[in-house]
Every structure is written in C-alpha cells, then in structure tokens.
Amino acid sequence: MNRVDGKIALVTGGARGIGGETARRLAQGGASVAITDLLETEGKALAGEIVESGGNAIFLTHDVTREDAWQQVVAETEQRLGQLDILVNNAGVWSRGVIEETSVEDFDRICAVNLKGVFLGTKHAIGTMKNRPPDADSASIINLSSTAGLVGSATSAVYSMTKGGVRxxxxxxxxxxxARGYNIRCNSVHPGATESPMQDDILATSNMSPDEIIAFKATRNLLGRYGEPIDIAKAIMFLASNDSAFMTGSEVVVDGGYTAR
Ligand SMILES: NC(=O)c1ccc[n+]([C@@H]2O[C@H](COP(=O)([O-])OP(=O)(O)OC[C@H]3O[C@@H](n4cnc5c(N)ncnc54)[C@H](O)[C@@H]3O)[C@@H](O)[C@H]2O)c1
Structure with a gap:
C-alpha cells in the first residue's frame, strides 16, 4: 500500500519538519526525491541520510518565490532523476500578528511563500506533467494547506488567508x-498543530510557560497530542501514490479532530 516505486518526486521546504519527513517517507516508498529548500546544510544532510539508507535523493537550493528558480529546479530534477510524477508544495512560513499591527512587508513575505510559491510550483509542474499518457498513473500535486485554511484564528489572519487560498x-x-485533458490530480492536506520547527516558533512567541504549553497541547484536539511530521507525511504519501487514484480536488484533514468541534 502507498508505494511510489520508480516515481520522481519534488518536495519543497523538504529540509526539515513535515517536508523532511515526507521526503524520507517517499524515498522509503520507492521514489527518487528532489528535496528543495533555502536551508542548504539541513537539506544536504537529509539527502545524504536517505542515500546512506539505500534511497535515492538529491538536494537543490531553491527559493519558491522566484520563477527562475522553479524553472531551474524542475529542469535539474528531470535531468538528474527523470520526469516529474509528484510535486509536494510544502514550503510555508507562519507569522503571529493581529491585523492592525501587520505590516505590508510582512503580508507580502507570507503571501510570496505560501501563495506565490504554490502557484509557481503548480504552474511549472503542469508544464511538464501535462504530456503524461491518459492510461498512465496520474501525476499528483499535493499542496500543504492547514486547519488554518478551514477555520479562522485570533492570532494569524494573514496566514489563514493564504492557507484558505491554497485550499x-x-x-x-x-x-x-x-478540463484541459491532462492526467494530473491535485489535492490539499490540512494538518492541525504538528511538532516542527515552525510549531516551536509558534509556541515560543505565545507567552505561555512550559507547563502551560504542555497543558495546551493535551487539550488542543480530540486525541490529546500534537501531530508528528510522520502523521502528515503518511497522508501525503497516500495522495502521492496510486491508492488515491480516484481522489482529486479533495482536502485531507489530519488534525486529531481539532476541526470536529
Ligand atoms: N507544523 C504545523 O503545525 C503545521 C500545521 C498546518 C500546516 N502546516 C504547513 O505545513 C508546511 C510545513 O510546515 P512545517 O511545520 O514543517 O514548517 P518548517 O518551518 O519546519 O518547515 C518549512 C520549510 O519551508 C522552508 N521555506 C520557507 N520559505 C521558503 C522559500 N521561500 N523557499 C523554499 N523553502 C522555504 C523552510 O526553510 C523550512 O525548511 C507549511 O506549509 C506549513 O504552513 C504546518
């Protein structure tokens, strides 16, 4: 189940967190993975770890907000690994701030990564995925939205705006x-609060004490814990694999029941 043998995958923001675990999981499932990120040291280390454990991965330095960078990473992925089958638009940034105090510079920065980055990735992936024969496994584009793209928040309206846009x-x-006859599927994943460097930053700027953070995590959702990157990576793997062949335009919520109440 959920195998991706022989497929070529590109994971943005793949150096750490949810993207890093997704890259590991895709490689374990048989894919060759291009890990792209701004973080070179972490990204190269992860690609090395995957290769050492018998998988196939490369690291490419990439700023998802730049169109020329997208042209380069897609071309280099295809030159070094083969034709792209799976794109995971995972790179994202978060920012705490009430609307009245959010600067235009901060707004532009969040939108550039979370919205423009997903648009550019999708644009350039379609450009190469569109020639896939109709009887082949569909190419799969998976976009990281959030529960913040489903319900509102008192502390990060601009982030929610971008994640609703991704949905x-x-x-x-x-x-x-x-409509254009392309053999491509596209789905979104909506994680709830998940342990990662981004989440560490969210909690560090929350003004909660360490004890309050522990209590907060335990009551945040129905399952009494924060998600682990592997919880989200498994859902991404399913959407990347042919086991989800009848799913497109869907939103997969992985939130421990946070949005159920
Ligand atoms: N962790 C959570 O609780 C949570 C919840 C819901 C949704 N998400 C979403 O999941 C995705 C991954 O989040 P995470 O928690 O692993 O975050 P993270 O901060 O740990 O990882 C994000 C990665 O994106 C990279 N990145 C940022 N800007 C970039 C750019 N311009 N170009 C290329 N790479 C860039 C970062 O360097 C980092 O490696 C994000 O889209 C995030 O919004 C996370």
Whole structure:
C-alpha cells in the first residue's frame, strides 16, 4: 500500500519538519526525491541520510518565490532523476500578528511563500506533467494547506488567508487540468498543530510557560497530542501514490479532530 516505486518526486521546504519527513517517507516508498529548500546544510544532510539508507535523493537550493528558480529546479530534477510524477508544495512560513499591527512587508513575505510559491510550483509542474499518457498513473500535486485554511484564528489572519487560498487554488487546479485533458490530480492536506520547527516558533512567541504549553497541547484536539511530521507525511504519501487514484480536488484533514468541534 502507498508505494511510489520508480516515481520522481519534488518536495519543497523538504529540509526539515513535515517536508523532511515526507521526503524520507517517499524515498522509503520507492521514489527518487528532489528535496528543495533555502536551508542548504539541513537539506544536504537529509539527502545524504536517505542515500546512506539505500534511497535515492538529491538536494537543490531553491527559493519558491522566484520563477527562475522553479524553472531551474524542475529542469535539474528531470535531468538528474527523470520526469516529474509528484510535486509536494510544502514550503510555508507562519507569522503571529493581529491585523492592525501587520505590516505590508510582512503580508507580502507570507503571501510570496505560501501563495506565490504554490502557484509557481503548480504552474511549472503542469508544464511538464501535462504530456503524461491518459492510461498512465496520474501525476499528483499535493499542496500543504492547514486547519488554518478551514477555520479562522485570533492570532494569524494573514496566514489563514493564504492557507484558505491554497485550499481553493487546489480545487481550481484539479478542475482546470481535467478540463484541459491532462492526467494530473491535485489535492490539499490540512494538518492541525504538528511538532516542527515552525510549531516551536509558534509556541515560543505565545507567552505561555512550559507547563502551560504542555497543558495546551493535551487539550488542543480530540486525541490529546500534537501531530508528528510522520502523521502528515503518511497522508501525503497516500495522495502521492496510486491508492488515491480516484481522489482529486479533495482536502485531507489530519488534525486529531481539532476541526470536529
Ligand atoms: N507544523 C504545523 O503545525 C503545521 C500545521 C498546518 C500546516 N502546516 C504547513 O505545513 C508546511 C510545513 O510546515 P512545517 O511545520 O514543517 O514548517 P518548517 O518551518 O519546519 O518547515 C518549512 C520549510 O519551508 C522552508 N521555506 C520557507 N520559505 C521558503 C522559500 N521561500 N523557499 C523554499 N523553502 C522555504 C523552510 O526553510 C523550512 O525548511 C507549511 O506549509 C506549513 O504552513 C504546518
């Protein structure tokens, strides 16, 4: 189940956190993985770890907000690994701030990564995935949204705005590519609070004491713990694999029941 043998995958923001675990999992499932990120040291180390354990991975330095960088990473991935089958638009940034105090510079920075980055990745992936024969396994684009793309928040409205945008961009992509006859699926994943460097930053700026953080994590959702990157990576693997062949335009919520109440 959930095998991706022989497939070529590109994971943005893949040096650490959810993207890093997704890269590991895809490689364990048989894919060759291009890990892309701004973080060179972490990204190269992870690619090395995957290769040492018998998988196939490369690291490419990449800023998802730049179109020329997208052209380069897609071309280099295809030159070194083969034609792209799976794109995970995972790179994202978070920022705490009430609307009245959010600067235009901060707004532009968050939108550039979370929205423009997903748009550019999708654009350049479609450009190469569209020639796939109709009887082959579909190419798969997976976009990281969030529970913040489903329900609102008192502390990060701009982040929610971007993640809500990713949710509907995903559905529109799914419709558009089928209308154009392309053999491509596109789905979004909506993690709840998940242990990662981003989440460490969220909690560090929360003004909660260490004891309050422990109590907060235990009551945040129905399952009484924060997600682990592997919890999210498993859902991404499912959408990347042919086991999800009948899913496109879907939103997969992995949140311990946070949005159930
Ligand atoms: N951790 C959570 O609780 C949580 C919850 C919901 C959604 N998400 C989403 O999941 C995704 C991964 O989050 P994470 O928690 O692993 O975060 P993280 O901060 O640990 O990892 C994000 C990665 O994206 C990279 N990145 C940032 N800007 C980039 C850019 N311009 N170009 C290329 N790479 C860039 C970072 O260097 C980092 O390696 C994000 O889209 C995030 O919004 C996370």
């Amino acid at each position: 509907l961009f995903t559905k529109s992509t799914a419709i558009e590519v089928r």
